[in-house]
Amino acid sequence: MDYFDILVSILGSTVRLSIPLIFTALAGLFSERAGIFDIGLEGKMLAAAFASATAAYLTGSPWIGLASGIGVSLAFSLVHGFASITNRGNQIVSGVAINFVAAGLTAVLGHAWFHQGGRTPGLPADARFSPITLPGAEMLRDVPVIGPLYANVISGNNLLTYLAFLAVPISWWVLYRTRFGLRLRAVGENPGAVDTAGISVIWLRYRAVMVAGFLCGFSGTYLAIGQSAAFINNMSAGKGYIALAALIFAKWRPVPVLLACLLFGFLDALANFMQGKSIPGIGEVPVQIFQALPYILTCILLAGLIGSANPPKAGGVPYVKER
Amino acid sequence: MNEMSQAPAIELIGIDKKFGAVHANKNINLTVAKGSIHGIIGENGAGKSTLMSILYGFYQADSGVIHIDGKPVTIRDSQSAIAAGIGMVHQHFMLVENFTVLENLMLGAEGGALLGKGADAARDALKKLEADYELEVDPDAVVEELPVGLQQRVEILKAMYRGAEILILDEPTGVLTPAEADHLFKILRVLRDQGKTVILITHKLREIMAITDTVSVMRRGEIVATRTTSETTVEELAELMVGRRVLLHVDKGDSNPGEVFLSVRNLTVKDHRGVTMVDNVSFDVRSGEILGIAGVAGNGQSELLEAITGIRKPTSGEILFCGQPVTGFDPARLRGLGLAHIPEDRHHMGLVLAFEEAENAILGYHRDDRYGNGVFLNPDMVRKAAVDEIGKYDIRPPNPRLKTANFSGGNQQKIVVAREIERDPKLLVVGQPTRGVDIGAIEFIHRRIVETRDAGKAVLLVSVELDEIRSLSDRVLVMFAGKIVGEKSPETGEQTLGLMMAGIAA
Amino acid sequence: MPREDFMSTASVSLPNWINYALIPLINLMLAFLVSGVVVWVIGENPYEALKLMLAGALGRGEGIGFTLFYATNFIFTGLSVAVAYHAGLFNIGSEGQAYLGGLGAALVALSLDHYVPWYVTMPVAVCAAALFGAAGAVIPAWLQAKRNSHIVITTIMFNYIISSLMNYVLVHVLIVPGKMAPETRTFLEGGQLPKLDWLMAMFGLKLGPAPLNVSFLIALVMCVLVWVLIWHTKLGYEMRTLGISRSVAAYAGIPYVKIVIITMLISGGLAGMMALNPVMGASARLQVEFVSGAGFVGIAVSLMGRNHPIGIVLAAILFGVLYQGGAELSFDMPTITRDMIMVIQGLVILFAGALEYMFRPTIVRIYQKITRA
Amino acid sequence: ADVKPALVYGTGGKFDKSFNEAAYAGAEKFKAETGIDYRDFEPTGDTQGEQAIRNFASRGYNPVVAVSFAWTSAIEKVAAEFPDTKFVIVDAVVDMPNVRSVVYKEEEGSYLVGVLAGMASKSGKVGFIGGMDIPLIRKFECGYEQGARAVNADIQVFQNMTGTTGAAWNDPVRGGELTKNQIDQGADVIYAAAGATGLGVLQAAADNGKLSIGVDSNQNHLHPGSVLTSMVKRVDLAVYNAYVDTKGDAFTSGVQALGVKEDGVAYALDDNNAKLITDDMKAAVEKAKADIIAGTIKVHDYMSDNSCPK
Numbered sequence A: 001m002d003y004f005d006i007l008v009s010i011l012g013s014t015v016r017l018s019i020p021l022i023f024t025a026l027a028g029l030f031s032e033r034a035g036i037f038d039i040g041l042e043g044k045m046l047a048a049a050f051a052s053a054t055a056a057y058l059t060g061s062p063w064i065g066l067a068s069g070i071g072v073s074l075a076f077s078l079v080h081g082f083a084s085i086t087n088r089g090n091q092i093v094s095g096v097a098i099n100f101v102a103a104g105l106t107a108v109l110g111h112a113w114f115h116q117g118g119r120t121p122g123l124p125a126d127a128r129f130s131p132i133t134l135p136g137a138e139m140l141r142d143v144p145v146i147g148p149l150y151a152n153v154i155s156g157n158n159l160l161t162y163l164a165f166l167a168v169p170i171s172w173w174v175l176y177r178t179r180f181g182l183r184l185r186a187v188g189e190n191p192g193a194v195d196t197a198g199i200s201v202i203w204l205r206y207r208a209v210m211v212a213g214f215l216c217g218f219s220g221t222y223l224a225i226g227q228s229a230a231f232i233n234n235m236s237a238g239k240g241y242i243a244l245a246a247l248i249f250a251k252w253r254p255v256p257v258l259l260a261c262l263l264f265g266f267l268d269a270l271a272n273f274m275q276g277k278s279i280p281g282i283g284e285v286p287v288q289i290f291q292a293l294p295y296i297l298t299c300i301l302l303a304g305l306i307g308s309a310n311p312p313k314a315g316g317v318p319y320v321k322e323r
Numbered sequence B: 001m002n003e004m005s006q007a008p009a010i011e012l013i014g015i016d017k018k019f020g021a022v023h024a025n026k027n028i029n030l031t032v033a034k035g036s037i038h039g040i041i042g043e044n045g046a047g048k049s050t051l052m053s054i055l056y057g058f059y060q061a062d063s064g065v066i067h068i069d070g071k072p073v074t075i076r077d078s079q080s081a082i083a084a085g086i087g088m089v090h091q092h093f094m095l096v097e098n099f100t101v102l103e104n105l106m107l108g109a110e111g112g113a114l115l116g117k118g119a120d121a122a123r124d125a126l127k128k129l130e131a132d133y134e135l136e137v138d139p140d141a142v143v144e145e146l147p148v149g150l151q152q153r154v155e156i157l158k159a160m161y162r163g164a165e166i167l168i169l170d171e172p173t174g175v176l177t178p179a180e181a182d183h184l185f186k187i188l189r190v191l192r193d194q195g196k197t198v199i200l201i202t203h204k205l206r207e208i209m210a211i212t213d214t215v216s217v218m219r220r221g222e223i224v225a226t227r228t229t230s231e232t233t234v235e236e237l238a239e240l241m242v243g244r245r246v247l248l249h250v251d252k253g254d255s256n257p258g259e260v261f262l263s264v265r266n267l268t269v270k271d272h273r274g275v276t277m278v279d280n281v282s283f284d285v286r287s288g289e290i291l292g293i294a295g296v297a298g299n300g301q302s303e304l305l306e307a308i309t310g311i312r313k314p315t316s317g318e319i320l321f322c323g324q325p326v327t328g329f330d331p332a333r334l335r336g337l338g339l340a341h342i343p344e345d346r347h348h349m350g351l352v353l354a355f356e357e358a359e360n361a362i363l364g365y366h367r368d369d370r371y372g373n374g375v376f377l378n379p380d381m382v383r384k385a386a387v388d389e390i391g392k393y394d395i396r397p398p399n400p401r402l403k404t405a406n407f408s409g410g411n412q413q414k415i416v417v418a419r420e421i422e423r424d425p426k427l428l429v430v431g432q433p434t435r436g437v438d439i440g441a442i443e444f445i446h447r448r449i450v451e452t453r454d455a456g457k458a459v460l461l462v463s464v465e466l467d468e469i470r471s472l473s474d475r476v477l478v479m480f481a482g483k484i485v486g487e488k489s490p491e492t493g494e495q496t497l498g499l500m501m502a503g504i505a506a
Numbered sequence C: 001m002p003r004e005d006f007m008s009t010a011s012v013s014l015p016n017w018i019n020y021a022l023i024p025l026i027n028l029m030l031a032f033l034v035s036g037v038v039v040w041v042i043g044e045n046p047y048e049a050l051k052l053m054l055a056g057a058l059g060r061g062e063g064i065g066f067t068l069f070y071a072t073n074f075i076f077t078g079l080s081v082a083v084a085y086h087a088g089l090f091n092i093g094s095e096g097q098a099y100l101g102g103l104g105a106a107l108v109a110l111s112l113d114h115y116v117p118w119y120v121t122m123p124v125a126v127c128a129a130a131l132f133g134a135a136g137a138v139i140p141a142w143l144q145a146k147r148n149s150h151i152v153i154t155t156i157m158f159n160y161i162i163s164s165l166m167n168y169v170l171v172h173v174l175i176v177p178g179k180m181a182p183e184t185r186t187f188l189e190g191g192q193l194p195k196l197d198w199l200m201a202m203f204g205l206k207l208g209p210a211p212l213n214v215s216f217l218i219a220l221v222m223c224v225l226v227w228v229l230i231w232h233t234k235l236g237y238e239m240r241t242l243g244i245s246r247s248v249a250a251y252a253g254i255p256y257v258k259i260v261i262i263t264m265l266i267s268g269g270l271a272g273m274m275a276l277n278p279v280m281g282a283s284a285r286l287q288v289e290f291v292s293g294a295g296f297v298g299i300a301v302s303l304m305g306r307n308h309p310i311g312i313v314l315a316a317i318l319f320g321v322l323y324q325g326g327a328e329l330s331f332d333m334p335t336i337t338r339d340m341i342m343v344i345q346g347l348v349i350l351f352a353g354a355l356e357y358m359f360r361p362t363i364v365r366i367y368q369k370i371t372r373a
Numbered sequence D: 001a002d003v004k005p006a007l008v009y010g011t012g013g014k015f016d017k018s019f020n021e022a023a024y025a026g027a028e029k030f031k032a033e034t035g036i037d038y039r040d041f042e043p044t045g046d047t048q049g050e051q052a053i054r055n056f057a058s059r060g061y062n063p064v065v066a067v068s069f070a071w072t073s074a075i076e077k078v079a080a081e082f083p084d085t086k087f088v089i090v091d092a093v094v095d096m097p098n099v100r101s102v103v104y105k106e107e108e109g110s111y112l113v114g115v116l117a118g119m120a121s122k123s124g125k126v127g128f129i130g131g132m133d134i135p136l137i138r139k140f141e142c143g144y145e146q147g148a149r150a151v152n153a154d155i156q157v158f159q160n161m162t163g164t165t166g167a168a169w170n171d172p173v174r175g176g177e178l179t180k181n182q183i184d185q186g187a188d189v190i191y192a193a194a195g196a197t198g199l200g201v202l203q204a205a206a207d208n209g210k211l212s213i214g215v216d217s218n219q220n221h222l223h224p225g226s227v228l229t230s231m232v233k234r235v236d237l238a239v240y241n242a243y244v245d246t247k248g249d250a251f252t253s254g255v256q257a258l259g260v261k262e263d264g265v266a267y268a269l270d271d272n273n274a275k276l277i278t279d280d281m282k283a284a285v286e287k288a289k290a291d292i293i294a295g296t297i298k299v300h301d302y303m304s305d306n307s308c309p310k
């Protein structure tokens, strides 16, 4: 197997592993740009994964699965909204709480309903989002360079994958080209300005948080019924935090979010690939290094060593008009 | 003219508002005629901003009715206020700092779900407004990079762009030089002549006399009087404001300057963005004198104080304290040398509102052995020390265990003043000693400052209140754009000092 | 609840017994109520479940022993979170710091257990665990202090980094060759902390196999030390000042960098000491992921306990009851797994933390009505 | 004699379609035959196992069967506390008078499926995906490699482990990703010995039109036509025998090592994979089986020296 094939293989893996990060980081983007920190991305993703797998299993339809994933994720984001917008609670505490409730609840319900150690039963092919082969993929496969890239990286992914890549320009457009986006960016910087402009800060922030819930619904669904064929206990496995790291890495901007997620996905793919292999001259690199790399990179970024990351100014601070 | 046009532009009837225990507005009745400029004056905390914020829908009144153009309107939020033709320029600007001028203008008036068309319309409208009122500003400039004067322009443009018939300005001149203020007043007159109604909140009686048609005075949440400007005097307004005759003069003997206690040499200070806030400043303060630094807020006085007291590291230059170089010393070390500091903003710096009074009475001096041996802190010893100061400074209520947030503004300030003066410092650095403090407490605090001087200490005083500077200082330095633009005697006329503060004359 | 109420009541102050007892109690009950609904949804009787849980946790000496064993973990991590919180730092990294602390404790136990009795090993192990725990906090602390990086994010990142590191150390360095599980060898008696049979015997109870050990007493000592630190030392005063306002602290000459780093070292040290309990007290060896969430429970404990050592002990015992009772419950009602604890824990954090003021306006109004009458 | 059977599963959950489900099947068989009910418990984490085992023992259950090496130290402790109770541990050895340790010669079963994989592979490349990287799983891999090499000396065997902690048993996503990797490298038969992670392996192989080999239980039915065979490990027998022996007062402690000869490990052939196994393949694997039983083939056990002959 030559280096190019290896690269194609790793890139294909990168795409698959980045998708949940992209959806989740975009979710965080909307929430945090509106001034609501969202540590609870992880929990929402997990809850959505469970809901989508359960619904898809019961109905046999991936679409109902997706709808349920979104619905449950939305419900969790409304809890976060209720705590941090309406009740002005600590946003980090609320997010941490949501992660616990989601991790516990999915396990308890999964165990009680399906008796498979918290897993949901495996899904048949048509209850999932299956890989789509793009036109010409097989024909082009033998064309040098672009053939394998097209056939193995670009083609052969499921619908949600393409949606994730579509979500990036859409997010950019919403954020920078629509009224909603303008207001959303404003409310994360100075809610007072939004309020005195005659716009409801509360409703605006609720909408932002709901967009976040909506997007987390996609990422959870991708995990459970796109990438795999069942829900597994704690299957988000820290991806919510990685997405958060990617969001910081991207300095809260949509296109860099895509790049950061692809980078972290690539590191993950590389870790899988490198496992048990040795690099000439260095020897076997412990997988743990690859596993820790995204977190280390984020800390380095936060240390200001690769540019500064300034979060939205009003982020994390409940909006209080009157003391 | 028909009946309708005679109706007052604004009529507030029985407006009442409480913030928890604070009764900010008490049964307010106010009428403002259409096409007039109405002034509102009153001491800090009198409730002026609250009243206007209610009119603008930012706060909700607990009770009361609002009529606009003779018709009752319900102002639920700022949106309904804007719809009723009300615009407001807030005391603290309501701008999104990392947005462009255009984006700020459009916020809330985007003209559709997509930005494209609205942006073009806004750009055109901006051009027209600029031409009509001489309010030039680059639509693509990022707001945080504009000077405050221009930022205020953006606020005014925002209101005009939304088609305001009634324009409320809350202390707009606090951040302006006299020249900029004059320009603003010119615009306000143009607006009035076009039939718009203007409400102007200010502390400066001179401005009231210069521009308003009518004026209302607020005190402790009430409107105590409304006058036609041409029929009143500065003295009357001042008396109405504080409820008794004002002593515009502090009793003090001549100064007796001795050796140099503080010497500042070529001091330059930059803020976190790298903007030079204090620019090559040099001066001395001697024992037995009060050196006053006058200037419009935001001209580097705060940064100067912070550099001298060790809170901020100067970029270059030298500070000598009793001859000893102390540049870059931290505040704790400077305190140990005998420097006391009454900060400009007691809530931002001087006090931990969530602490007991006694705990605040030792803030900054807490490492002193008087309050516990070695690493320990002994609450009993702390409280005992606090009780002393409470007595001496008549701090009310006299309870060292009460949470500091529960003291009134004047008493909170006394806690800070007592703490700093009672340490018997060599140098007392004072910023805005009487902000938001009633007249009785003002006199008390002024007397203490003068006593400190008379005891042979050096005092460095920074205040934006020219009256305070003139009545307390022995010498006056004027600061503008980070530079000392001149030294004057306190007897210098207000006019001259004002021009210097604007950077016009030296 | 009308919005206006929320605002106008926010500045009303309430007596301590309402703030520190009634409101937490109401929040706690709400968390249990919602948990009861979950139990009911999966087809079990919540009342029976509660009974089983309480009986399992408090019914016998052994149950109490387990309860206090778990509580010991939570006291350490709760104190860790609380100390940081007093200085305005939200340490979500107690989990990782405790994990690293385990390495310190294990290294001491492994190297001394052949030669000296436990009471010689213990003080060294306490120091090593604290030192390693502090080491797990030092980089986030430095990043916060010097580079202004958000400590919440960096401590989360460090949980993962430490987890990878420990994983490597256990799998490649400390594992006993030929053994399946990545764990160290079992410590000899000289590396084990003795159980507290005598303490239980004082109350006429039998500890049985419950792993309650000397680290429980160390935890109580730490409570006292933390109390002294926060309210009776100058350092504590500086931490609290900084915790409320960074600008006031700067004015008062309280060095930001130094206090942030010291606070996080103390916080990390307390988290690290938690490792003594499971590593040297219970399993007598260092295992993968032995912290298993106790660091996060610390957040809930600290919130519930209002960051006060007494509150933390009470909240830790409450969570000990949940853990031990939950284990017994899941044994007798197999449909309810121990993950139920995580649900309850999340709900406690939600109601006692993020929604702590939800009922305040109502309580204020009732209180005002009563006091006026 | 009195029998009050108890069963503690591994952390994968009762219906993992693999290891634990096999244990469950054994207990069910005993129940069906004798009408004696049993109690079981599914720990969701390592800490729960010990408490469950002790709980069973203290409530008079006998024998207490704990499947999974994860409970080794738990059994060591609890068996000492309850010397009158019989314990059975699967996949590990605990040397105590009241403990029976059941271990399997996984290398033999893996050898058999390795033979099938070697013959079924068209590319000359086969893969192995293990769960947690422990000697036990390396033992599977080593047997598999020997079998594949026996039928095709040039065969290339890829191997990956999912992780180094218990979480590696429960990570089908990574399992699927590793499978995809191996497929990209040319593997066309992939053997999963990874608990629930294997479900992802089988899924990915099916999605990509390749063959997979299941483990522990007969997993042929999961993706009919795609699962070449399964390396069946008769955990059910360990459970069943423990109960029957106790009932008949025939419980013995000590180590039981079950290989091909004892029918403890085998390859699975049923309707689901009948079409995939040609007569040639069947003949070859049956011959290998006979040779192992006869002792003419000695499959190297990785755990005997922690290395695998290349």
Ligand SMILES: Nc1ncnc2c1ncn2[C@@H]1O[C@H](COP(=O)(O)OP(=O)(O)OP(=O)(O)O)[C@@H](O)[C@H]1O
Pocket: A321, A322, A323, B019, B022, B023, B024, B042, B043, B044, B045, B046, B047, B048, B049, B050, B051, B091, B436
């Ligand atoms: N959001 C708020 N919450 C609680 N109390 C408030 C709030 N805003 C103002 N107050 C209180 O209401 C009173 C009136 O405040 P207001 O800001 O209206 O005064 P002001 O006349 O504008 O004073 P200044 O001249 O300092 O601007 C003060 O006691 C103030 O502390």
Ligand SMILES: Nc1ncnc2c1ncn2[C@@H]1O[C@H](COP(=O)(O)OP(=O)(O)OP(=O)(O)O)[C@@H](O)[C@H]1O
Pocket: A323, B021, B022, B045, B405, B406, B407, B408, B409, B410, B411, B436, B437, B438, C011
């Ligand atoms: N932000 C606040 N939080 C809590 N209580 C407050 C707050 N502001 C004011 N109060 C309470 O309201 C009372 C009146 O405060 P206020 O500052 O209006 O007093 P004041 O009459 O202006 O006195 P002073 O002239 O000394 O400033 C105070 O005693 C205080 O207990």
Ligand SMILES: [Mg+2]
Pocket: B048, B049, B050, B091, B170
């Ligand atoms: Mg005001």
Ligand SMILES: [Mg+2]
Pocket: B044, B045, B408, B409, B410, B436, B437
């Ligand atoms: Mg006041």
